[in-house]
């Protein structure tokens with residue numbers, strides 16, 4: 001999202017209000033910091049979460065760990081560390097730490113001190129790596145479940161960084177009105193009330209779309225949300241036999257700043273009128289040929305929201321109107337992820353200078 005400073009000054013939003021304090025604090029729960037494929041054995045990655053670095057690493061046998069970044073010895077950043085077998089070795093004085101976080105070796109051959117790394121809860125699900133953070137320091141009391149892997153092709157992934165808060169990304173799924181206005185659906189209907197259950201919610205929708213040469217068709221969308229960091233959307237277009245499974249993962253990295261990850265898989269229904277072997281071939285060939293364009297189209301759909309999120313403020317209370325989705329109940333549910341009611345707590349933010357606009361990460 002590159003700002004076009006060549007345009008006349010009266011066009012488009014400017015960053016003038018960006019130095020203001022964000023309206024929402026960091027939400028608690030699981031946040032995606034990486035895709036699983038980024039963390040092969042031996043990899044060390046540093047990722048931001050809620051204003052602090054988290055170091056992720058995977059040992060030679062595949063054990064995944066998330067730790068606070070500073071070495072307990074003299075504070076070197078462990079994003080510069082190396083995985084050696086099952087241990088993480090600090091680059092400064094070569095102290096090594098085992099998978100349980102304890103110091104197992106010094107670089108001097110002397111007895112290791114009893115000063116462990118600070119480990120953070122980490123889980124892998126559906127191709128995402130999630131780290132737990134709670135404002136009151138509690139251990140995880142829910143998790144992101146594993147779900148189906150549709151199709152036979154590897155998942156496609158993308159990540160972006162932009163301004164905004166993660167709640168508004170998740171809120172998007174119940175903002176029924178914007179699917180027609182911003183995304184161009186001819187009509188969107190919500191299928192029953194949104195079901196909230198502790199840290200989860202479920203909503204089903206049907207979209208009516210129309211395209212040149214293809215005419216009218218419907219798209220069935222089932223969305224499951226897990227906290228304010230993960231959405232699972234199953235999108236089925238019966239007319240074309242297309243199924244798309246999407247995982248959307250917004251992560252708060254700093255005040256009013258987020259990274260946004262998306263992972264997609266697709267499959268095509270096997271045509272029932274064909275013999276099984278041929279039906280399978282048709283389904284797989286369609287997936288192979290259309291995997292990339294469908295992913296591109298899905299990313300374009302998602303990216304239609306980016307300029308909105310990047311420049312908007314959190315409007316509380318919103319001035320809702322007939323035709324909006326059930327945003328009020330969603331906001332009441334979302335309060336559980338904050339230390340106190342949104343709008344009453346603000347975190348200070350540094351001045352946002354030029355050059356901090358979004359960048360594609362992968």
Ligand code: FES
Nearest residue numbers: 071073074090093
């Ligand atoms: S600072 Fe890490 S070993 Fe000394």
Ligand SMILES: [Fe+2]
Nearest residue numbers: 233234245246
């Ligand atoms: Fe799915």
